[in-house]
Amino acid sequence: MFDFMDMDFNSSDEVTTSGPYIPAVGDCMRCGMCVAGCPTFRLFAIEEETPRRRIRTISKILVENLAISADERLHLDNCLQCRACETVCPSKMAYGQLFDQAQAQLGIKPKGLAKPALRLIENKRWRKRIMPLLALYLKSGMRKPLAKTGFLKWLGLADAEAVLKQPALQAMASRYPTRVARRGCVALFTGCIAEAFDRDTLSSAIKLLNAIGYEVLVPPDQGCCGAIQQHNGQSAAGMIDQNIAVFNTLDVDAVLHCASGCGAMLGEYQSHDIAAAGDFRQRLADINDFLLKHWPDDLQLLPLDLKIAVHEPCSQRNVLKNPQTVYALLEKIPGLNVVPLADNQVCCGAGGSYMLTHPENAVQLRGLKYRAIKEAEADSVVSSNFGCAVFLATDAAPVAHPLSLLARQLPIHGFSD
Incomplete structure (x- = not known):
């Protein structure tokens, strides 16, 4: 991958004014280590859907100040920002930071329902007002009849509506x-x-x-x-x-x-x-x-005779870099058989808002993950990221956070609601 050794994006809080250094394409090591782990390359198997090609597009935007083509923009936007390329790049490329800078430089303006959706995420008061309406809708029995009309699909809300579940309406204590x-x-x-x-x-x-x-x-x-x-x-x-x-x-x-x-x-x-x-x-x-x-030596959890498959979110594997912590925590439950999902290094397709903006790509990647879940033959699946859990969950096979499993095995005295 491209040589970013002259730039250390994590060692200092000082802001550089010269901008990111992205060498010429000839300086790429051409090792190809970023290609195999890229989820969109798995889907399309073309060079345009690789991190090394996207970094050239980012170079045009940030360094060369050139306009990019519609095709280059399409392949750039197809990126899930899973940052798997960062973990294998020998040049330690800060791909996530560069991608965000490029998106900002492009001056993207939200279109259609994206604008109010972003405002809703930002505004806590608006969310509090809309939650009772969502709860009423979900209890009304109108989901299936409305889905059959195609109206939600016409509005562009079908994918978002599909992952909805009953919201908690009571405010949390401080x-x-x-x-x-x-x-x-x-x-x-x-x-x-x-x-x-x-x-x-x-x-x-x-x-x-x-x-x-x-x-x-x-x-x-x-x-x-x-x-x-x-x-x-x-x-x-x-x-x-x-x-x-x-x-x-x-x-x-x-x-x-x-x-x-x-x-x-x-x-x-x-x-x-x-x-x-x-x-x-x-x-x-x-x-x-x-x-x-900080787990106390004298806190013993109740045993549980189940097989649990662990889904490792990209943000946990590639950014936080602490997936093994989940396995160590779950081992505190006596009798629990904990196994990793196969191909945990490949994104599940959720990608934050990606599952809504690129549903076709996301669903294909989710299909690969469903296959891994089936092959694991586990009783349940856990994931440490809310977006991944929501996207992967089905009515027949919910996906829980590891914390939920641990909390249920707490001894009763002193820890119940």
Whole structure:
């Protein structure tokens, strides 16, 4: 891949003004290591659908200041931003950062329903107002009849509607004290959509943290991490600054995230206030890592005789780089047989909003993952990212967060609702 050794995107908080260095195509090692792991290359098997070709398009945008063709734009937009190429690139290319910069440089303007959807994600008050209406619709029995009319497909909402489930309507408390000997206090990042649609995971996180002696704060003024906006060429600066300001005012031992997709974004927060962003990132931790590190020796979980297959989200494998933590945590359940899904290195197709913007590609990749799930012959599947779990779940085979499984095996005394 292209040589980025002169640029260290992770070692300093200082902002460079010269822009990213992208050498000429002749400097590419041509090792091809990025090709095999690229999910869109798996689908199309053409050079245009590889990271090394996309980086040339990004070079045109960011360095050469040239217009790109419609075909180049198509192949660039087909990228799921799984960042698998980063993990194998010998030149340590910061592909994710460069991709976001290119999207922003293109000046993308949301079209159709994308604009109100992004606003809904950003605006917590709007989400609170619409959730009761969604809950009423889901209980009304109108889903199947409406789907048959084709009206949702005509509106472009069919794919989004298909992954809907009953939202939690009650607001979360701002403080959850522990009932055992207090060891400290942490803050929980709840995200935007997950706060309503993945309440089970958040509740499980709180139960587990309380069980190991930590009080949990859930600041109500926190908002969306900004990942969807930034990956789609929109500014996430306001959301970034808001979250940094909210969490930096708290006297806590750590700021924890449950969804690996959010964690990947939070861990790369940049702000005009460099010191504040650094302080925020320093206290940030994946909840799986935190639980494993602070798990008390005397906390024994109830046994469970099941086979569990672990789906490893791209954000966990390629950005957070901590998939093994989930296996180590699940091993704390006596009797549990834990196995990885085959081809975990290949994206499931969810890709944040990708499953909605590129449903055809996403469904093909999901089909490959369904095959791996079937071959695993497991009783259940777990995933540490909300978007992946929603996209992979079916009525017959729900996909849960590992925290939900762990929380259900807590001993009854002191940890029930």
